[in-house]
Amino acid sequence: MTKSIKKIIQNLSGIFIGGLFLYLTLREKPLGPIWKSLENSDYFFILLSFVCLFIIFYLRALRWKLLIEESGKKVSTDKILTSILLGYFVNSFTPKLGEIVRCTSLQKNANVPVSTSMGSVMAERAYDLLVLAGGIITIFFIELDRLQSLIDSTLGGISHVYGYKYIYALAGILLTVLILFLISLKKLKKSKNSLVKKVVGFLQEMFESLRHGLLLKKRTKFILLTISIWLMLVLLNYIYLLCLPATAEYSIQFAVVILFIGGIGWALPSPGGIGTTHFFLLQLFLAFHLDSNAGISFGILSNGLTFVGTLLLGAYGYFRYKIETKIS
Template structure:
């Protein structure tokens, strides 16, 4: 966010972040919007600026997740190919094979239409439309500046630390269950990136999507499926409870901060 010239206080950013986590636990990623709107109320940082910063943050998250998935597939292609086939097969069984080709074509067509419409919209003199255009321009400028990264070394170091801690956390979950306590540390890495697909999908707290992928992962490695279900319930359940606790604390902080601003 500093790349866009906004310097909100760290405690205010933390409050909005925790509040966003809380909302994400019950909604499909709507917490990102709440995170930006709550930050605007407590720091006056425009929503467009914080939204662009969040988009840059998520872009780097997806990049790391994608690289991790690619690396895992390179080492475990024979086993993990079954997950891809079963996932695609399940979707095609529900919606039909033809939709697998229609959806990406439709998305591409909508994107092209959006670009064409945007050029025309920019020339409009209507006030509501001009406001929307200004918002989008500010958001994409913030996104572009956020991707440049002023503090590259610090960002890379903290990113590596975060993902390393996530691997360690998954390994601790494996050690907690008698059925998985003997699994190697490398399996925790596989769990992180394959299970991370479920977290990246627009589902409340990764519930359902993560459990499905973890079950498929355990089956692909010819492990006890019940252990996969238990691991999913343990890891996702503890994460959900932890998010509710810290998110509730974030909501309390937000209420206090907004009341303080009203008195000023």
């Protein structure tokens, strides 16, 4: 199977997942009150959300620069920001292919090997997943009574239908595949085939970059940047709440809950989190006994503003990329 066919299948599966969750969210819901709520959005906070989104991208660029520098590569913040904007732009249309785009674009405009940048991206994702998992566990621990219905409607359904033994079996299969991969990689190192050598060399460089990223020297600066990114994400979600009259009175604490529970939807392979974030946000509003129409309106507005803001900043990043590649 060629790479292009795999990409098409991956994209179609992502669109299907997003469409399915969007259908589950909007089915049998009156759309009139939802559109009316969206029409009354506060344009000041909409514009403020775009500013906040840019700051988040810039902070991500500063953090990614630290990870790349751990591998001994020097590159300007401007070029890293360009690749970040391009990557998130592509992620708005395809499930997670933006990570490849940001790495390949950085190779072209800053001569950073894809293996190096890819390893640093893996390290970056590992830290973010750690924060996301920690936040989700903490919120479920604090709000267990309220979120029990969400557990029953999502994760609980899996255990009732299939049983936990299937979940353990899946974890065992994944672990076995990882072990077999590492064993195969060790044997492939001895191969004399030029193509195999290139692939093995690429994987070795990538894992070396990942190792450097996980064993940070500038750990304090990296932690501060990570905290700043997640605080800005909380602020962004709070601004989204302020955009709508129906949600403007909700607290910033609720914005924290939205960030981490909604983050489950963003983690699923749907382009731009479309459908998946809407579904989880609706379940969250219902779990907190809030208006379901407000939950749907908020999901549409927050996801839509993130999508539009990413497109605008991605277009700006593409313009920068064209200029940087011509200069270099």
